[in-house]
Amino acid sequence: MEAEIISGLKKGKEEAVALLVDKYGDRMLRAASAITGDQQIAEEVVQDTFLQVCKKIDSFNNESSLQTWIYRITINTAKNYIRGAWFRKVSNVENDEIASFSGPHADNPEDKYIQKEEGSGVILSLKKLPRKYREVLVLYYLEELSIKEISNILKQPEGSIKSKLSRGRTMLKAEIGKKRGIESG
């Protein structure tokens, strides 16, 4: 399937584009949503990722799998968007809270308000962690990738991924505990 997509993209076939979007579109969107904490930004991240895949397909040399390559581009693009989002936050502080993860059914203001009031569980807590821990936690828990696969995607040694996972897990636990404490007390 991967080989079919790659050769199709290299030949500029429309079916390959459809296959790629069907296979990885929603999956990358979910990962990007969890990393950025914002579905709208996540959609932009994935669109950008897929356009980059099309632009750079000739330079893809099978050193890693297509999936690893797409994850890598998604993570790097999300990184850029998060940096960009910081400026938006500074310029528009009032919209900041609405910009937090709003879920798929938050198109109308009422839904947005309800979700804002309820909070969004783990993703909301995850959003408070530094990005380097967030991406490892998302790839491990949400995408169910192995340490080795994450190490290939992020181009970091397995030891470093393990320590980030452990530290991130501790930080997330503390964040969730803090949130529960606020909610109950």
Next chain:
Amino acid sequence: MDNFDKYIKQSLQEEVYDVQFSSEKKAKLQQAMYGELKKRREKWWARAVRKFKTFWSSTYEIDLKPVAAAAAVLFIFTGAVAFKSQLNVNAPRAKNVYMQQVVTGPGDNTKIIYIPVKEGEI
């Protein structure tokens, strides 16, 4: 995997369960990707024409690094040329130097003669 790990995994998966592209957005994305693939297969001159048209008809993001590098090279080159030509002005070659001789003849008849000075005579 302990209970906390299972909790994170399950919560994350539940929270993003419904996150997906609408069919309309998927179609738009596919269209944009197909357009990108077509651009990739363009001839270099067709690409250059398209980029120029985009530049001409819209706001276009220009990477300032190569522009700055080109400007710096041009500045250094112009500076070097100007400096070199100034050196030439200060060091005239002998064939451009003339000696003025005023000869007064009978009846206050004055003649001015310019005699070229040969190289090595200065």
